[in-house]
Amino acid sequence: MSAAPMLEVRGVSAGYGTFRALFDVSLEVRAGEAVAVIGPNGAGKTTLLRVISKIIAPTAGDVVMEGTPLGPVPAHRVVELGIAHVPEHRRLFPRLTVEENLRMGAFHPAARAKFRERLDFVYELFPRMKERRNQAAGTMSGGEQQMCAIGRALMSGPKLLLMDEPSAGLAPVIVQQVFNLVKRIRAEGYTVLIVEQNIQQVLQVVDRAYLLEVGTIKQSGSSAELLASPEIRRAYLGL
């Protein structure tokens, strides 16, 4: 038996009003792993990440981060436990500058103390962001905004990075850059849970994946297993 997982999602159900988007979803992510949740539009991938970072509360089940159940933790303190969320559609503050967006990522007290150090790290990772640091974030290209959104999440000093479709809406060349970046972030020692519809490409950069369809986990396994799975090849890879 290896050590307990870093993140455990235990029997989570969630939805919006009377609508159920997730049904009894369980998964785990171990320290140092990169794990993907793949599935079609509307499967509940975004909802799952929102439950993990407590933007919405589950109707059943719980999420446990390094042994701490998130149930009683206020939403704005989840980030202090080492969970950073790069939201769907990036969600930068468009009228703040790049550097002000990065400052927001370092809002919590422990992160403020390390602001300079981490800013240097993010600028080293994304020299482009350093060039644009005084530019309003909303005026940058989609690829640049994605870098800024990832940089903002890294500013909190996370252990676990949640990424919601970082490749969505980007030109094909940029998509490849984003996946290379995910590899680079892993190599820096971050644990990653990534949600993607770009299945072929995401399976190249993660260790394991879960297939989510209409709110339930349908399959899970190593990237190689899922790439070889007849259902996934037929339904998602068009092979």
Add this chain to the structure above:
Amino acid sequence: MFDTFLLESVINGILLGGVLALLALGLNLIFGVIDVVWICYAELVMIGMYAIWWLHVYYGVPLPGAIVSAVMVVALMGVLLHRLVIEPVLGKPPINQLLVTGGVLFFLQAAATLAFGIEFRNLGLRMPVVEFGDMFFSFARLLAFGTALAGVLLLWLFLTRSYLGTAIRAISQDREIMPLMGVDPRRIYLITSAIGGGMAGVAASLLVLQYDVHPAIGLSFGPITFMICVMGGLGNMLGGFLAAFVFAQFISVGGYFFQIEWGYVIAFAFFIAMMFIRPKGLFSR
């Protein structure tokens, strides 16, 4: 021909503009961040003026102490206003929000009448007049102008340089993701309300040096403050700042050419005309 009196009016307009800018800034901050209009904003200023008068004249608290206490009282009132009145109607239709803060306006007027009566009260200060060339300026106005500009500058530094200030600007752009940044939106709203109230308190201390206080005094500058905010583009703090100086020139220079009441008439006429030409504000893009 050089007209000293006209120049004096222009300068007095600039001095008035500083105070109006400070007034507009507090209201604009609240609207820009919380998306609610404090209809009772000028009545908070009125309460601040009474607090200074009461502490200083009645209890003999030295003026600086009375002013600092009054600023804190009005800041606290801003917090209470948010907590008790605004929070329950956040996300409700704007008309509900206007009605509740409008209700607070009448409540504060009535409370002030009961507590202090309808008499005009003043601090009984004799402020010196400053002579400059052939022109005369009231020291109270110069002091008010300097303090207002310092207040505006401090607020700007706070909003652009500090973590909290950046969060206050960020929350108006995307409230839902604030918790992902480690920010509790509710706390930011309470802090913003305290700052908005505090600005009303600072404005009160500048006005009480120049004007008598009475329960309806809010009516003499509340409407102007709203018009300045609308003219500058509601929530646009820089726009409101500039609009305050435009408006003040109309009042001051218009009053020089005609009579002081006409200055206000011209300013209001300009406002109505602008609402047809640029309904989103003078400086909208």
